[in-house]
Amino acid sequence: MTGAEPTVLVVDDERNIRRVLRAMLKRAGYEVTTAADGNEALNIVEEDGPFDVVITDLKMPGMDGMDLLRALSDRFSEIPVVMITAHGSVGSAVEAVKLGAFDYIEKPFERDQILQVANKAVRTAEASQTHARPSAAASARFGIVGSSAAIDDLYAVIDRVADTPSTILISGESGTGKELVAKALHVESSRKDKPFIRVNCAAIPHDLIESELFGHEKGAFTGAVNSKPGRFELAHEGTLLLDEVGDIPFHMQAKLLRAIQESEFERVGGIRTIKVNVRIIAATNRDLHRDIEEGRFREDLFYRLNVVPIAMTPLRERSDDIALLVQHFVERFNERLNRSIAGFTPDAIELMKRYRWPGNIRELENVVERTMLFCDGVWVHANNLPDEIRLGAEDSQPPDHDLTSEEADAVAQTGGATDLKQAVRSEAQKVARRMITQALQQTGGNITQAAKVLGLSRKGLQVKMKELRLRQDSSQDTPETE
Ligand SMILES: Nc1ncnc2c1ncn2[C@@H]1O[C@H](COP(=O)(O)OP(=O)(O)OP(=O)(O)O)[C@@H](O)[C@H]1O
Ligand SMILES: [Mg+2]
Known part of the structure; x- marks a missing residue:
């Protein structure tokens, strides 16, 4: 097969x-x-x-x-x-x-x-194969697809804090779904029928950011031909997402802090104090702790924003979600591109699980769209995937000691990363491999009996063996480690 x-x-x-x-x-x-x-x-x-x-x-x-x-x-x-x-x-x-x-x-x-x-x-x-869930749609809440522990935790946090006034700071690598979560928080709150306003702090020229946030009065500066409300005013009674908040210029940070703390501010060139009722969500892909240490970000603003921290998990650390996400995007692009691709083959999914996904879900989404566009068949195969994914597993950083073949295998499966979580996972995989191999040797390769020895169901063992890429067919079991 x-x-x-x-x-x-x-x-x-x-x-x-x-x-x-x-x-x-x-x-x-x-x-x-x-x-x-x-x-x-x-x-x-x-x-x-x-x-x-x-x-x-x-x-x-x-x-x-x-x-x-x-x-x-x-x-x-x-x-x-x-x-x-x-x-x-x-x-x-x-x-x-x-x-x-x-x-x-x-x-x-x-x-x-x-x-x-x-x-x-x-x-x-x-x-x-990873979680018993029937379809992408069934595993998506708030439009957030996934069934990993990280996503379950995320659902729980959203449930708990969506309908509170508390400020939330969402951090995470690019493309991990920060904006998606911010929207979910708004839609799940009693503010859902009021405006959701996003301001991308990284995209606005520094000299315009104050007027963008707080508005300006007519004649406040050259080009201010009319008075204009800012994002805070537009978001009144709703939610304001301060996206890429780490990029807000230092001189604006004190004003922002006051606006958040007091819920009041003045337009540029104005004298009237404007009061608003706005729920603030901030998002950033920067390491704000480092920015604080290096004097680029105010510590008091950080603590004011970071009342409820939500840290998005990178896709490579929840690769169990990849099959579901791929299926979700296949359905979406079938509709949008008027195609009827059935899905990605198990081989293709397997390769995708080993890739590092620096651009996270946005990158995955783009890869699915691109491969579907260039796929003539009904299934997207491993060889339809872009080079970086097909070769990605070999691209990993060189290990600094000689790995056993099992370790090498485990590292290859995690995409070659060497951080703590992955080290733990690879150790756990080693132990699981050893136990399964021993149980199979003990029982002369009988899966049903080996499953009993291990306290697993027969199916559970088969799934585990597949995951660890242990061969099922040979009765004198030696694990497949190369
Ligand atoms: N769990 C998920 N399920 C379905 N789609 C997702 C999920 N996470 C992210 N996406 C999709 O991936 C894309 C990127 O997400 P989003 O824009 O929220 O990321 P981001 O963290 O804000 O990225 P950036 O830091 O680059 O702004 C969007 O199209 C979003 O809908
Ligand atoms: Mg974003």
Whole structure:
């Protein structure tokens, strides 16, 4: 099962149906295998290993679809099974789903139905390799996609602080979703029907920033032909996002602090004090602690902003979210570009998980769009990915001591970074590998027994082995470390 195409096993006793399905699925980018009944299907799965999806007829002589489903959910529970049922036989369709079928299709079926269900099955299995979540949409709150612990924490913070007046400072690398979170905080607050105003402090020339924030009166400076409210006034009763707040010039920082603290200010050239009710959210990709130390950022302003800190996790530290994010963007660009790409193959996702993503989710979004534009097939394959991602894993920094092959493997998987979190992860992976290898040796390579020894479910062990890229087929198990 190493081919780049997703694999499907079609099981039907009618040769013509097998042929039609084979042709449809082949054209849609699947590698298709067929079987005439449940027994043959089971033999094929046992020989070739798991398929990405099995599509089976319900009624067949010998071992029928239901028996096949039972046998598969026993031993290959990770394979999604799609049941084809006779028109009107809702009862057996429901029974099949209860037994664990991924979905069912009634006869007579249309091409699009089959492809939709098959594609959905493949993508769902892909996403659930890390977390059992059905689709990108189901794992997105506030438009923020993800199912990693980091994203769960983020949801929790948003829930807790959205509808409070507290000032929030969102920090994180470029493209990690700071603005997205700021919008979520606004939309989840009782200010949601009032304005959300963003001001990009990095983009405004220094001599204009005061008037941009606080407005000006007519004649206040050359070019001020009319009086004009600033962003603080526009955001009245709503939320003001001070984006790239680290770039605000030092001379403006004291005025900003006063405006935030007192909720009042004067327009440039004005004498009237204006009072506003604004919720402040600030965002930055700079290291403000360093800016404070180096005298570029006022410490008092920092503490005033940093009431609730939210630190965005870089994408490379939550690579488990990549499959979901890719799926999310595929759906979005299918709509926008009027395409019908089914998804990225597991091989492609695997490579993407090892890349460092310096531009984080924005970069991922661009990569998905670009590869979809240049992809002629239905699936985006590993070789459709840009060079930096295909070669990224080898680009890692040179290690400063001789790594064992396991360590090298673990480092390659994390994209070669050497910080603490990743060091811990790579150590944990080493331990897991060793324990699994020992358990397999103990049990003569029997996965079910090894799973018991380790206190895991059979499926859990298989998923773990896949994650650690330990071979499943050999019974005299030596881990694959190169
Ligand atoms: N978890 C997520 N789920 C879905 N889309 C996301 C997620 N995080 C970020 N994005 C998308 O990625 C892009 C970049 O996000 P955003 O503009 O919020 O990042 P940022 O941290 O403000 O970046 P910068 O520092 O460059 O301003 C946006 O298109 C955003 O919608
Ligand atoms: Mg931003």
